[in-house]
Amino acid sequence: MEISKIVPIAVGVAGLGVFVFAVAQSSKNKRSTAYLDSGVDASSFNASQIATALYDSMKQADFTNTQKRQAIFTALTGVSEAQFAQVIKSFGSRYYNTLTGNTYFALWQTPVKHPLKIWLKEELSEQDYKLLKSNYPKQL
Known part of the structure; x- marks a missing residue:
């Protein structure tokens, strides 16, 4: 899979740290x-x-x-x-x-x-x- 960009899907805060969950999107099937x-x-x-x-x-x-x-x-x-x-x-x-x-x-x-x-x-x-x-x- 060719990755074209990372898209954030959720942000969470736990204690003193901030976590960002992301998903990689393929450059294929842009439509x-x-x-x-x-x-x-x-x-x-x-x-x-x-x-x-x-x-x-x-x-x-x-x-x-x-x-x-x-x-x-x-x-x-x-x-x-x-x-x-x-x-x-x-x-x-x-x-x-x-x-x-x-x-x-x-x-x-x-x-x-x-x-x-x-x-x-x-x-x-x-x-x-x-x-x-x-x-x-x-x-x-």
């Missing part, structure tokens, strides 16, 4: 969208399988945001914009509680179906959603 660049072979692409994987990862109330983010980006790795349109169509609209961020509804709430775009916007941070939007501008 933040590199996870989508590889492309998925048309013969191995299955839109409904990807839509199901996205649904399963986002509906979980016990997943952390990091786990959900990782599952979403893993499912979309290599998916082109045309293929993403097929994933959106396969996903359709599914019940989602925008108040709690999962598929559970209280007795007084009326269940509402939302498309994948709303699910992703609710589940991802603003920065992560913008990253996806930059890769799929026609769809998001």
Whole structure:
């Protein structure tokens, strides 16, 4: 790995010493969208399988945001914009509680179906959603 710079990620104070924790960044893959660049072979692409994987990862109330983010980006790795349109169509609209961020509804709430775009916007941070939007501008 060729190291281009060291990026500080945390600073801690213990007793009289100050500690800086850092991570080395590689000069390779400078594009933040590199996870989508590889492309998925048309013969191995299955839109409904990807839509199901996205649904399963986002509906979980016990997943952390990091786990959900990782599952979403893993499912979309290599998916082109045309293929993403097929994933959106396969996903359709599914019940989602925008108040709690999962598929559970209280007795007084009326269940509402939302498309994948709303699910992703609710589940991802603003920065992560913008990253996806930059890769799929026609769809998001």
